[in-house]
Amino acid sequence: MSAEKVTISIPKSLYQKIEEKVKESEGAFKDVEEFIEFVLTELLKEEEGEEYPYSPEEEEEIKRRLRALGYL
């Protein structure tokens, strides 16, 4: 099932530029909508905070080692 969508407006000149990009992409993007969705998703991903692959206890352990080695 596809996600619910909404309609937004962008300047026609921008739309036409993106149409060109879609053509240049040689099939990487199906249409302008897919291109915009991809770019915005990537942009938001960049803005999201980092997920830390350790627990608070493990972080304390890391800090203890860093202190012991003189880095902190």
Next chain:
Amino acid sequence: MVSKPHGGSLVVRVAKGARLQRLLIESREMHRIYVDEDHALDLENIGHGIYSPLTGFLCRDELESVLYEMRLLNGLPWTIPIVLDVSKEDLGELREGDEAALFFSETPLAVLRVEEVYPWDRGEYAEKVFKTRDANHPGVAKLYSAKELLIGGEIELIGEAPNPFYRYTLRPIETRVLFRERGWRTVVGFQTRNAPHLGHEYLQKSALAFVDGLFINPVIGRKKRGDFRDEVILRAYDVLTKNYFPKDTVVLSILRYQMRYAGPREAVHHAIMRKNFGCTHFIVGRDHAGVGNYYGPYEAQEIFKQFPDLGIVPLFFREFLYCEKCGGIVNEKICPHSEELRVRFSGTKLRELISRRERPPPYMVRPEVAEVLLSYEKPFVE
């Protein structure tokens, strides 16, 4: 906030606790493949996320994508293939879908889940990665001695190869905490495999002037005969940073890694690894990761134009040198004087001086660093 890991999240594939105990016991019964030190280091780098987003050795489609597109199949920049070569004898009865235990000497290092076993064309690989098939190139020579098959698949670390520099070994999970704790939002990474001369120092300081912290990350691993020994390089950097950098602006930590000497492609790979450590910027100097005359002096800077989406900012520098007229360290962008007034820093020249037990001039090497270099009877790899 420091740089996000390559691909968005840091890969950590290190077995712990009960799972580690179970895998260690199971590994005794698994099919064994013995790996050399270079592969042992690659395993650690996958396991600790230095090669994020890789979770194992490349399968064929991914290898081809890296060779021909310099990107992983998901489009992420990736320039140096990380592969595991085996012989038919190593493989034995092992099949796709099986698990194998990877051993370094008698130490179990990792469990490999075999996804694909495939032949490879080493000549083509050399051409793409090293831009030459010349067996005199050290990376190509090593490649030509590799075995006839590759195994792709995910790994999980269950051990480590011996590490004489444990005190200087920080994993990305640790540097990321360290940078954050120091309040660094911008960090520049510096790759090195040499003892520091003033050319290096000015490169580092020029970059540091624009960011919060400097991450000096010497490569420890297989080197060429005549290179400074790892211990010498570390001690030299220790005295340099203690005497000539403001406190708490530098982190010195090693990278256990096999140099490929692949010039431009390897420069991008070096940047990706430092991004995973948390660096936001990366220094690319003259003939980065090059060897002999296989690459143009600034080819390793040019290649970055192909990766606007790399996620780490490369800082390009021309070669630093000493100008007698200026009376200081300069480079061609800031000094108008002629070649006869310039003294070039050369690793080769430095090694020659040290091997003759001669003290390098102070405009070339800091006296404290020279003292360290001269204190070793055998400072070079033999």
